[in-house]
Amino acid sequence: MRAFEATEYYFHQAADLLDLSRNIRALLITPKREVQVQVSIERDNGQVATFIGYRVQHDDARGPMKGGLRYHPDVDLDEVRSLAALMTWKTAVVEIPYGGAKGGINVNPREMSPRELQKITRTFVDQIHDLVGPDSDIPAPDMGTNAEVMAWFMNQYSKYHGFSPACVTGKPVELYGLPGREEATGRGVGIVTLKLLGRMGRKPHQTTVAIQGFGNVGSHTARFLHEADCRVVAVSDISGGYYRPEGLDVPDLIRYLHQNNYSLSGYPNAEPISNEQLLTLPVDVLIPAALGGVFDADLAREVRAKAIIEAANGPTWPEADRVFQQREILVFPDIVANAGGVTASYFEWVQNRQHYRWGRDRVRQELDRIMSESFERVWELATQRKVSLRTAAYILGIGRVGRATILGGSVT
Amino acid sequence: MSTTTLSQEVIRQIPLFQGLSEEEANQLVAISQVMHFQPGEVILRQGGRSRNLWVVLEGTCEVTRHGTDGHDVVLATLEPYANFGEMSFFHAAPHSASVRAKSHVQLLRIGRSDYDRLVEQNSLAAYKLAYNTLDVLADRLRHMDQWVAQLLEEQSDGQMVCEWSQFRQTLFSEWNL
CATH class of the missing domain: 3.40.50.10860 (Leucine Dehydrogenase, chain A, domain 1)
Incomplete structure (x- = not known):
């Protein structure tokens, strides 16, 4: 299975629950x-x-x-x-x-x-x-x-x-x-993380976070959560992981990144760890923000975080997803968690079409609203129907596309 | 049951006797019997194994088939000069349907053993009867083909409507979120 194939698996998981026939699935997938x-x-x-x-x-x-x-x-x-x-x-x-x-x-x-x-x-x-x-x-x-x-x-x-x-x-x-386009995905990840912490009954200042990947998404997520009072204790990039149990100085990290040719290599104010070590740290929230296919079943059994926010696309293999479910580790799925990027793209498109320009504050405000509302809908559905957050997200997505297809009457 | 004489007028109307000379027709009539049934009487029973060829002379009969769901389905109503029993007559297999008198009916019956004796005599009449039966069967098969094709079409339409409306039902009621 290649990383992207998990998507189809998760689609069918939701389609099974909706009891969609083979022909309707073909209609939706083709x-x-x-x-x-x-x-x-x-x-x-x-x-x-x-x-x-x-x-x-x-x-x-x-x-x-x-x-x-x-x-x-x-x-x-x-x-x-x-x-x-x-x-x-x-x-x-x-x-x-x-x-x-x-x-x-x-x-x-x-x-x-x-x-x-x-x-x-x-x-x-x-x-x-x-x-x-x-x-x-x-x-x-x-x-x-x-x-x-x-x-x-x-x-x-x-x-x-x-x-x-x-x-x-x-x-x-x-x-x-769009001013704020670059930070949008990371900001969206940060927003859903705070919402999830609220549902878990945790205060940000009591919360430790580890982030895999310190590119556009990871660095902006780290900054947002740092500013929101969370303790970001570990980050990593291609050069390895950087750990500080009492919390990293994220602005200092970002300054270092910009001065060091966009690499964290040699960052002095943290303990160097491996990527694998980062993923199994005893933290509250783990955020994979790099590649797809990070968690297999074996690694999933080693993870010690209470919640995972999928900032990257497809970081969790289906077998790992089952392990997380058995171990009652909350997984907030990629299709919502990293949707801040496409949402900001939508704002950019709207402004281009209107020949108008929003300020950064309005972009943030609208982004926060859409991400918060999306979180609530997914959480509500998952709780009501007792399904995973991922399945709830797919059901919401598939349902909206299906209803639009029916209302448009494009199948005759 | 009585010894049989049929007027030429009646004989000309019977499809199975088409193309037979008067003498040939008489040969067939000679081996047949005329029989009478009261309304409701069963003439052939589905699954039974008699081997007679029947022609309706007067009255009407009903062809029914006992379905797998336990209900009887009426397949056809037979008017004068229609024939039945020809499938079991030529092919030794149980009757595919039952035939029951709907009114008082008068029927012409040809038994297979009598017919076989005619065949042994190289009777042209016997062969012509077989040809005529073939014609009737071919016509019935053609109708059957059309009917099956139509049925299949209706069935697949029905499935699509059902699938689509089920999808609609799922998304607009049960999962309208």
Whole structure:
């Protein structure tokens, strides 16, 4: 099983509870459209390189389709297809008016110069510009892409269709981007963490937190929780883990990160630990904010946290999920926990369409409201129907997509 | 039961006797019996094993089949000159349905052993009867095919409506969250 395949497993878990027939499941899972295109460029060294670009548009019953565009050598159709479906449930569960999509190019961005990446991006836009757009499918940054790539995308798309800032989100703040877009996923993770602590009857200042991953999501989550009075006792990045039982000085960590070429390597004010050690620390809350597929059944038995917030996509294998359930460790699922990013993307799109600009405070306020409401709905459903938080989230998402499909009458 | 004489007028109306000369028809009539039944009397019982070919001369009969759910289903009503029993007559198997007199009826009956004797004599009449039966059966099979096709279509439509409305029911009532 590859990490993204867990998504389908969790879908079926919820579908079983809803007692959906095989045909209805096929209707919900089958993507609306899958596109594969040739992306050929002349490289800086004069050689011709050909890559494959994908865009899978899963479902548009609830609105224009939304999802990231990733540049990674392992990108293939199966992965993109599965992640596109995940976006459909994610946008539905936080109730923003979007469907789901995903795309990617099987290129290793680390091996490409900025010039080559720009050529690749523009060529990809040339190939798919007729199939995407502000009213149909709106890409966003993902693994291996960033605000700059989105700026190229927008610029190339606008050559075909006229000025269209709303055709992608996650653009640079100076170029129709959203102030607060970068912190949004981490902030959303922080908000649901505080809500969960409230339900567990714990005060933030009594709470210890460990975060795996200190990139965009992990660092912003750490800062938010630190400011909310939680004790962030451990973080990690590719260089290893950093532990301080009485609580890390998160602003100091972030300063160090920025001065040290975005690596925590050699951070002096903490005890170095391994990534594995971090995941089994006796903390209250454990937040995987790096890769998918982190927890297998064995590791799940070693985890000593009381709650897990899935900031990364798909960190928990189904077998591990069962272990967590047996051990009564609360798992707050990825499709809600990390939905702050797509929610901020929605705000960016709204502003682009209105040619208006919100301040950072309004972005935060609206984001806090949507994340809090989503948390409450998921918690309420899980409690009422005695299902896991993950199954509750999928049922909410699938239910909303299903109702939109029925109301739209698209099956005749 | 009585020894049989049928007018030429009646003989011409019987589909099974089509294309037979007067002499050939008389050969068949000679081996048949005319029988009478009162309303409600059972002539053939589903599962029974008699081997007679019957032609309705007067009155009406009802063909019924005992369903697996315990109810009798009326398959057809037989008017004068229609025939029945031909399946068991040519193919030794239990009757697929029951036939009951709906009114006072007069029937013509040909027994298989009498018919076999005619065949042994190389009677053209016997072969023509078989041909005519084949014609009737082929026509019935054609209707049956259409009926089955229609039934299958209705059934699959029914399933789709059911599946879709069940989905609607699930999401708008039980799980309307």
